[in-house]
Amino acid sequence: MSTRAAFDDLATWATGQLRGEEVLLASLVGETTDFVRFNHGDVRQAGSIQQQDISIELIDHHRHCSASVPFSGANDVDRRRLGSTLSTLREQLKLVPDDPYLAFNTDPSSSEKMTDSSLPDTADAVQRIRSAAKGRDLVGILATGETVRAFANSLGQRNWSSAGTFNLDWSLYLQADKAVKNGYAGLAWNDEAFGRKIQWSIEQAEVLKRPPITVDPSGYRTYLAPAAVEEIMSLLAYSAFGLNAHRTKRTPLLKLMSGEAELSDQITIAEATAGGVAPDFQSQGFRRPDSVTLIDHGAHVGHLVSPRSAREYDVTTNGAESSEMPESLSLEPGSLSSEAVLDALGTGLYVGNLWYLNYSDPSACRTTGMTRFATFWVEGGEIAAPVNVMRFDDTAYRLLGDRLVALTDEVEVRLDTMSYGARSTGSFRLPGALVEEMRFTL
Amino acid sequence: MTITDDVDLERRLRQFLPTDVDYASARLVDESAESLVVERNVVRPPSTLLDVGVMFSIWHDGGLGYGATNDLSTAGLSTAVDDARRWAAVTAGIGLISEPPFGHPTGTYTSPVDRPILVADLPERLELLQQQSRRLACDDRIVDWAASLTHRQVDTLLLTSNGGRVEQRFRFVYPGLRATANEGTNTQTRTFGRGSFCGQGGLELLDRYGFGDAAPRIAAEALELLDAPNCPTGVMDLVLAPDQMILQIHESIGHPLELDRILGDERNYAGTSFVTADMFGSFRYGSDQLNVTFDPTVPGQLASYAFDDDGTPAQRHHLIADGVLQRPLGGTASGNRAGLDGVASSRACSWNRPPIDRMANLNVEPGDMSFDDLIGSVERGVYLQTNSSWSIDDSRNKFQFSCEYGRLIEDGRLTSTVRNPSYRGISSTFWRSLDGVGDPSTFTVMGTPNCGKGELNQMIGTGHASPPCLFRSIDVFGGES
Numbered sequence: 001m002s003t004r005a006a007f008d009d010l011a012t013w014a015t016g017q018l019r020g021e022e023v024l025l026a027s028l029v030g031e032t033t034d035f036v037r038f039n040h041g042d043v044r045q046a047g048s049i050q051q052q053d054i055s056i057e058l059i060d061h062h063r064h065c066s067a068s069v070p071f072s073g074a075n076d077v078d079r080r081r082l083g084s085t086l087s088t089l090r091e092q093l094k095l096v097p098d099d100p101y102l103a104f105n106t107d108p109s110s111s112e113k114m115t116d117s118s119l120p121d122t123a124d125a126v127q128r129i130r131s132a133a134k135g136r137d138l139v140g141i142l143a144t145g146e147t148v149r150a151f152a153n154s155l156g157q158r159n160w161s162s163a164g165t166f167n168l169d170w171s172l173y174l175q176a177d178k179a180v181k182n183g184y185a186g187l188a189w190n191d192e193a194f195g196r197k198i199q200w201s202i203e204q205a206e207v208l209k210r211p212p213i214t215v216d217p218s219g220y221r222t223y224l225a226p227a228a229v230e231e232i233m234s235l236l237a238y239s240a241f242g243l244n245a246h247r248t249k250r251t252p253l254l255k256l257m258s259g260e261a262e263l264s265d266q267i268t269i270a271e272a273t274a275g276g277v278a279p280d281f282q283s284q285g286f287r288r289p290d291s292v293t294l295i296d297h298g299a300h301v302g303h304l305v306s307p308r309s310a311r312e313y314d315v316t317t318n319g320a321e322s323s324e325m326p327e328s329l330s331l332e333p334g335s336l337s338s339e340a341v342l343d344a345l346g347t348g349l350y351v352g353n354l355w356y357l358n359y360s361d362p363s364a365c366r367t368t369g370m371t372r373f374a375t376f377w378v379e380g381g382e383i384a385a386p387v388n389v390m391r392f393d394d395t396a397y398r399l400l401g402d403r404l405v406a407l408t409d410e411v412e413v414r415l416d417t418m419s420y421g422a423r424s425t426g427s428f429r430l431p432g433a434l435v436e437e438m439r440f441t442l
Numbered sequence: 443m444t445i446t447d448d449v450d451l452e453r454r455l456r457q458f459l460p461t462d463v464d465y466a467s468a469r470l471v472d473e474s475a476e477s478l479v480v481e482r483n484v485v486r487p488p489s490t491l492l493d494v495g496v497m498f499s500i501w502h503d504g505g506l507g508y509g510a511t512n513d514l515s516t517a518g519l520s521t522a523v524d525d526a527r528r529w530a531a532v533t534a535g536i537g538l539i540s541e542p543p544f545g546h547p548t549g550t551y552t553s554p555v556d557r558p559i560l561v562a563d564l565p566e567r568l569e570l571l572q573q574q575s576r577r578l579a580c581d582d583r584i585v586d587w588a589a590s591l592t593h594r595q596v597d598t599l600l601l602t603s604n605g606g607r608v609e610q611r612f613r614f615v616y617p618g619l620r621a622t623a624n625e626g627t628n629t630q631t632r633t634f635g636r637g638s639f640c641g642q643g644g645l646e647l648l649d650r651y652g653f654g655d656a657a658p659r660i661a662a663e664a665l666e667l668l669d670a671p672n673c674p675t676g677v678m679d680l681v682l683a684p685d686q687m688i689l690q691i692h693e694s695i696g697h698p699l700e701l702d703r704i705l706g707d708e709r710n711y712a713g714t715s716f717v718t719a720d721m722f723g724s725f726r727y728g729s730d731q732l733n734v735t736f737d738p739t740v741p742g743q744l745a746s747y748a749f750d751d752d753g754t755p756a757q758r759h760h761l762i763a764d765g766v767l768q769r770p771l772g773g774t775a776s777g778n779r780a781g782l783d784g785v786a787s788s789r790a791c792s793w794n795r796p797p798i799d800r801m802a803n804l805n806v807e808p809g810d811m812s813f814d815d816l817i818g819s820v821e822r823g824v825y826l827q828t829n830s831s832w833s834i835d836d837s838r839n840k841f842q843f844s845c846e847y848g849r850l851i852e853d854g855r856l857t858s859t860v861r862n863p864s865y866r867g868i869s870s871t872f873w874r875s876l877d878g879v880g881d882p883s884t885f886t887v888m889g890t891p892n893c894g895k896g897e898l899n900q901m902i903g904t905g906h907a908s909p910p911c912l913f914r915s916i917d918v919f920g921g922e923s
Binding site for chain 1: 484485486487488489490491492493494495497506507508509510511512513514515517518521522525526528529532533536537538539563564565568585586622624626627628629631705706707709710711713714794796830831832833834835836837839840842844862864866868894897898899900901921922
């Protein structure tokens with residue numbers, strides 16, 4: 001029996017076990033992943049992981065409890081485990097108070113999204129990667145395989161989203177901390193495309209052979225490549241866009257909300273589910289619209305609203321999970337030709353990646369972080385030298401506000417490489433950003 | 443009964459361990475957890491986690507492969523072993539680890555528990571949190587607050603192909619409190635050690651850390667921060683409380699000493715290290731008052747254990763003695779690669795991730811100064827408590843850390859409260875400025891529940907214990923809001 005059929009069968013069986021007006025919600029997160037870690041162009045760790053878990057929520061009137069259990073796909077094992085879990089949750093329900101903010105989708109809306117893919121044989125891919133690296137110091141990870149997200153409830157709703165993807169995330173090291181980072185991800189492996197990516201890394205690494213310079217702490221005209229913009233957006237994603245964070249005054253965009261600070265009218269940010277890899281449904285069964293605009297030409301216009309926040313603040317949910325974090329964040333491109341970035345920068349810093357961002361003053365949306373990987377000093381539109389790592393400390397209201405010169409006219413689609421617990425289905429669509437001045441402090 | 447009591451499963455795992463390879467192991471992890479949260483006086487639905495799975499590891503002919511599954515049926519186990527065997531074949535001759543480094547250990551470990559958490563039934567546990575939640579909501583300017591209690595039961599069973607058997611049973615408790623105060627665009631949050639008051643044990647942990655008494659203080663301090671001025675900017679002396687010291691230890695000693703960073707494994711994600719293999723035995727990491735131990739034997743600390751996840755017996759070692767670097771944080775495999783004596787720190791976050799070099803309990807040993815002596819020896823400085831933000835470069839050198847709560851030190855006395863305090867520095871320069879270490883009466887055992895690292899990513903708990911410490915002439919600054 002396929003995973004999908006087994007999940008459907010289990011949900012139908014569990015529905016038959018319910019009593020009275022009980023409602024059951026079930027979410028499946030699963031993956032079959034081959035992973036290979038590389039260091040110095042050789043293999044550090046390699047293996048395969050098969051994991052599937054179901055999160056169950058049992059609801060009875062205004063009370064609910066949840067549990068996560070393994071899902072084996074074997075009918076008898078899963079029924080026994082789920083039956084036991086339902087009994088435990090039923091006992092818990094007697095002991096918990098009503099939840100005034102309980103919310104789940106009562107209007108069944110089924111869907112399916114199965115993305116065709118043509119994944120490489122992972123062992124073959126290992127040989128291709130080692131061959132392409134040609135004995136260079138390549139370090140990183142290849143992860144390939146199918147990821148599944150599914151939802152079912154006792155009201156008859158069924159949602160399925162699966163995709164086979166590969167994601168090779170690597171750095172080519174020259175020496176010490178001098179390296180070029182790149183990635184190759186998708187649904188079908190193409191040797192030519194991969195070769196171009198590797199070649200780009202090799203050419204960039206050549207530039208790193210020039211003697212590095214250390215620049216003094218100061219403000220510099222700076223170009224942030226899409227990978228660097230991703231780090232800024234990733235930090236904002238934690239708490240800047242959710243309704244709960246706004247209503248409880250924990251959002252770092254508090255000054256934007258109050259009018260004390262502004263973002264540039266070049267900034268338009270959306271949760272663009274239709275263009276991403278994440279599913280278009282969430283754990284309480286609500287569907288997600290194709291796109292939710294959060295910042296429109298610098299103005300705050302929307303939130304990500306979980307079902308719980310929707311009930312608490314008496315608004316409509318837009319299918320966010322309880323974290324209210326974007327999963328398919330899109331920053332609209334601008335007008336700066338991606339081909340002319342160095343010319344437009346003139347003299348200043350080309351920052352390929354940022355690293356380890358965190359807030360130094362959350363209420364001011366002031367962040368700190370480091371440059372990492374390929375960062376260059378540019379003079380007269382030409383790369384002059386690699387730059388040793390620098391710490392910045394600056395506010396989003398400057399970097400994405402009055403100091404933002406332009407965004408590039410092309411966006412880069414970046415699949416999230418995170419795999420805490422399970423492989424992420426998150427993604428970003430981001431341009432590069434040219435900034436008049438970025439403050440470097442150490 | 444937990445899965446490690448399942449004799450039939452253990453017998454089946456043994457049957458699946460191949461005998462025609464150089465070395466094989468099966469590592470079973472059985473976890474159950476409960477998370478309770480009362481947020482703004484509303485009980486969130488209780489959440490339970492049940493997770494069980496196994497990872498097979500096979501070393502053969504110079505190759506090493508893994509296969510992991512949470513399908514414990516015959517078919518599932520068979521597939522996992524086949525995967526491990528296949529990857530061992532693929533990596534033969536192209537792997538960085540070619541020799542099985544381990545013996546076949548036997549032993550057990552059990553967390554010390556005085557009062558099991560479930561002695562308090564669910565209504566009692568919820569009532570405890572509701573009480574704390576109500577006490578946090580003491581003022582209209584407290585706009586967000588929560589009380590939480592998570593407990594985890596993690597049983598592991600490591601079986602090796604020549605009869606090795608290591609069984610470890612961990613019981614973890616994680617209490618939490620948070621109060622956020624707001625006035626206009628000034629928002630300030632105070633927490634119960636930002637999750638660091640955790641460990642192994644039962645309900646006694648709540649008493650050890652004063653969980654039942656902390657809520658009014660946390661709320662009052664969040665309100666106090668609203669009216670406090672920003673921390674002054676300048677070079678001044680710095681006294682760090684234990685709940686900030688643990689972050690300082692973790693980021694600027696723990697991660698740099700991880701041997702897999704030094705060997706380059708982590709350069710694409712978590713980063714490298716300014717420490718190189720030739721520094722051990724001679725490099726002056728800090729002042730002569732700095733003594734750092736890897737100590738998995740501290741009763742009740744978050745990362746105490748008897749064996750790491752490769753089966754290496756765990757022992758206490760000095761990593762830094764009198765300021766001089768002695769040993770890295772690396773398991774047997776990494777130690778062999780680097781030609782260095784490491785420690786038993788090869789750890790995996792669960793059954794679905796292979797072990798990598800991690801911190802376990804990494805502690806700054808106490809010195810001889812009372813808290814009053816530490817403060818009294820400062821003419822102009824700040825005393826900072828509870829980490830709120832951390833950032834450090836990928837070589838673990840240039841850091842910038844922020845704290846929830848600061849107080850000025852003027853002429854040897856704690857005076858007014860300051861908000862948004864931050865400081866920055868460079869790791870070894872910072873530790874060389876260490877000029878005072880609190881005595882045993884100030885030594886506090888804590889932990890960091892969520893340390894992220896590795897490709898595939900792994901989140902794991904690390905233990906840290908420290909007294910308050912005094913650092914001279916540090917670059918300190920405040921916020922803008």
